[in-house]
Amino acid sequence: MGASSAVQWGILGTGSINERFLRHVREAPDAEFVAVGSRTPERAAEFASRYGIPRSFGSYEEMLADPAIEAVYICLPNSLHHHWTMQALAAGKHVLCEKPYSRRASDVVEAFDAAEASGLLLMEGFMWRHTPQARRFMEVLPEIGPIRAIHASFSFRLEDPADVRMQADLDGGSLMDVGCYCISGSRMVAGSDPERVYGEQVTPTGGVDVRFTGVLGFGDGLTSTIVSGFQSDHASLEAIGRDGALLLREPWTARPPAMWLGDLKIPIEPEDPYRLEVENFSAAIRGHGRPLLGRADALGQAQTIEALYRSAATGAPVMLDSPLGVRA
Ligand SMILES: NC(=O)c1ccc[n+]([C@@H]2O[C@H](COP(=O)([O-])OP(=O)(O)OC[C@H]3O[C@@H](n4cnc5c(N)ncnc54)[C@H](OP(=O)(O)O)[C@@H]3O)[C@@H](O)[C@H]2O)c1
Structure with missing residues (x-):
């Protein structure tokens, strides 16, 4: 020390x-x-x-x-x-x-x-995950009743072919770079890891996925759709419940925090997420x-990414077995 x-x-x-x-x-x-x-x-x-x-x-x-x-x-x-x-x-x-x-x-x-x-x-x-916005989202979530669906997106325009995110040998790709936030958000809202996933990717020859769309099935009919990419600018996390919807417009950066319960904007104090x-x-x-995030969270993330890439490669849904296995 x-x-x-x-x-x-x-x-x-x-x-x-x-x-x-x-x-x-x-x-x-x-x-x-x-x-x-x-x-x-x-x-x-x-x-x-x-x-x-x-x-x-x-x-x-x-x-x-x-x-x-x-x-x-x-x-x-x-x-x-x-x-x-x-x-x-x-x-x-x-x-x-x-x-x-x-x-x-x-x-x-x-x-x-x-x-x-x-x-x-x-x-x-x-x-x-450390922001007051993420915490408040989970506090307000019960107000929309039982969750019926989740949608998460994160994309931005990346045109530099030399960027590390564009290098397959450095594990680049949009699912890795920004889609991982959509998985994180979906898992947070669902309160569990997905049981089944399906993914589709757009991958120029020899390159990384510049667009990735996935469906995560959490059981009991709860699904999340996730959209990531390097060819548009968008970010959102939305939970759709029986009694309404809860939406974050800047879920991942919280710059600025922006949360809506239906048409009602919910004020949240801005704080630096890295601090x-x-x-x-x-x-x-x-x-x-x-630590706020530990082994279970990191494992749920990696398992889901692994399964989504496998699904996109094979064209078939992939079931996730606990704690490690991913099977086609
Ligand atoms: N949480 C967030 O908000 C956030 C935002 C952006 C990025 N990230 C994550 O942070 C990580 C780095 O992203 P970045 O945007 O900072 O990347 P970057 O600007 O390309 O920097 C990567 C650094 O890694 C080092 N490096 C080692 N081997 C390398 C190689 N073969 N090619 C390129 N660089 C190499 C380099 O430092 P030296 O040459 O000095 O060793 C380089 O400056 C990624 O995992 C990314 O997902 C997180």
């Missing part, structure tokens, strides 16, 4: 998410961002000076070897999440890993087994409370 009682954090990766992530996280009382690791010393030093971070390392291994670092924020391309989480856990660090943790449920099991065996904490970085996420995880490291 550092001299301060605040959790000493290191960042792995110097990517664009940090523009948003670092804007308010340093207001979190229990967290201090003290180091950054990059594949090159120049990029690490430039990043450290831009964001006022005291130590920079020219490789991920070197940063993980710093004994003063207690927790690591992993914001690398998707295909590297699991490998570097395992390395960080092996180095004795708690890990907050960006979403989606992985498209393979077995990775999630391996990582949480390793964390638990070492008494370390691991959380998947779905910052939207709330870091506060939650840092407090849990210090023994105050638990």
Whole structure:
């Protein structure tokens, strides 16, 4: 532990998410961002000076070897999440890993087994779940009666073929990048994991899915439709109940919060989701409370992603077996 009682954090990766992530996280009382690791010393030093971070390392291994670092924020391309989480856990660090943790449920099991065996904490970085908006949504939900259907969408226009999201070998794709939020929202509203999924994707030859549409069946006739893509701009989470509908227009970023119960706008205070996420995880490291999202949530996410991709590849619905199996 550092001299301060605040959790000493290191960042792995110097990517664009940090523009948003670092804007308010340093207001979190229990967290201090003290180091950054990059594949090159120049990029690490430039990043450290831009964001006022005291130590920079020219490789991920070197940063993980710093004994003063207690927790690591992993914001690398998707295909590297699991490998570097395992390395960080092996180095004795708690890990907050960006979403989606992985498209393979077995990775999630391996990582949480390793964390638990070492008494370390691991959380998947779905910052939207930490917002007052998400909490309020679940508080108001009973007002619409029994839920009959869910709809979740997240798409934005991405035209840069060099973006990590466009690289198949880095586990890019719209379902991975933004569709994972739709799965997260649907699972939150349903209160369970889907039992059955069906997916269709639009994938240019050799590329990633630039559009993905899925149906998640939760049992008792409750279904969610999810729509993700890189070719339009849209975001919503809607629960349709017997007695009405509850809608979030900016569910994932909460910029600004926007919730409607039918035609009634429900006021919600804006708060920075990344700061709330870091506060939650840092407090849990210090023994105050638990991480909001744990093994069950990360496993439900990865199982659903895995099953959706399998369905889109085969053209057939896929049943999900607990706790790990996905079968056609
Ligand atoms: N929660 C959110 O709101 C949110 C928003 C955006 C992104 N994300 C997640 O954050 C992660 C990173 O996204 P990003 O937009 O920050 O990506 P990005 O701008 O492309 O940055 C990725 C970083 O990873 C490192 N890296 C290591 N190997 C790489 C490789 N083979 N190709 C490219 N970069 C490599 C690079 O840092 P060095 O070269 O310095 O090592 C690079 O700066 C993704 O998992 C994404 O899903 C989350």
